[in-house]
Amino acid sequence: VSNAEAIEKSIVGFTTGELTKEQALDVYLEEDVSYSSKDFVDNTEKVYNTICDALDSIDYVYEREPDHLSVAFSVTGDDERVGYSIRASREYKTIKLTSFLCDVQPGTEDKMLYAINYANNNITMGSLYISDGSIFYFSNLLFAESLISKESILDLFRCSFDICDGLNDKLIELGEGLISIDDFKHIFN
Numbered sequence: 001v002s003n004a005e006a007i008e009k010s011i012v013g014f015t016t017g018e019l020t021k022e023q024a025l026d027v028y029l030e031e032d033v034s035y036s037s038k039d040f041v042d043n044t045e046k047v048y049n050t051i052c053d054a055l056d057s058i059d060y061v062y063e064r065e066p067d068h069l070s071v072a073f074s075v076t077g078d079d080e081r082v083g084y085s086i087r088a089s090r091e092y093k094t095i096k097l098t099s100f101l102c103d104v105q106p107g108t109e110d111k112m113l114y115a116i117n118y119a120n121n122n123i124t125m126g127s128l129y130i131s132d133g134s135i136f137y138f139s140n141l142l143f144a145e146s147l148i149s150k151e152s153i154l155d156l157f158r159c160s161f162d163i164c165d166g167l168n169d170k171l172i173e174l175g176e177g178l179i180s181i182d183d184f185k186h187i188f189n
Contacts, residue, residue, distance in 0.1 A: 044069060047095065047143050048088040054153040075161055082164045093144035095153070097126070097160050099137045101168040104130060105175040115174055115184050119167060122188040125159045128167070135171055137164050 048069040055062050055071065062073035070087035085098045104112050109130075116128045116135065126139030139160050141148060170187055173179045 042090065043143060043145075043147050044088050044090040044093070047148055050148060050150055051086055051088060051095065051153055054150045054157070057150060058154070058157075075165075082161075082168055084160070084164075088143075093142060095141040095143060095148065095156065097139045097156060099160065099164050101128070101135045101137055101164060102172045102175065104133050104135060108175050108177075111181060112171070112175060114181060115171065118181075118185060119188075123163050125156075126163060137167070 048066070051071060052062075052064065055073065060073050060075075062071045064071055068087065069090065070085060072083065072085045074081050074083040076082075083100055087096050087098075088094075089096060112135065113130065116130065120127045126137055128135055128137050130136075137160065139156060141152070141156055166187065170179065170184055174181070174184050
């Protein structure tokens with residue numbers, strides 16, 4: 001039984017009422033559904049090459065890290081330059097896009113956490129988080145047992161760029177006290 005068949009058997013059994021939730025979970029687990037099973041096709045290299053092809057198609061200059069299946073580049077939006085890292089994860093079968101947005105000014109942590117939570121409740125893709133005194137954006141795309149098209153990757157880029165470009169300067173202004181929380185909230189209206 002393939003991973004996809006085990007997942008389908010589990011979901012169909014549960015949604016039709018033939019299996020309880022616990023039985024469906026047992027079916028799923030009994031079939032050893034994992035990305036490391038011997039019949040699983042690892043498309044990570046192909047997905048990584050598609051990421052590079054997508055960046056090539058829009059003439060971006062970027063650094064390849066083939067050993068880590070990642071690329072790094074920066075984009076200048078309406079105002080600030082924003083750096084991005086994109087990695088194809090062999091372990092989790094995801095494309096992870098990460099971007100540094102800004103540093104958190106000392107004494108503004110609570111205000112910035114509130115702003116991040118507000119933003120996360122209003123953005124349609126990805127999320128913001130604080131790590132080591134900096135605010136980052138990240139978004140994941142799952143590619144388990146499939147390939148992702150160049151167009152899907154370009155859509156991931158476009159959505160992420162729009163979100164980061166719209167938020168990075170406002171987060172900086174909020175941290176520096178140039179705008180209020182209410183002003184920040186208005187960017188989502």
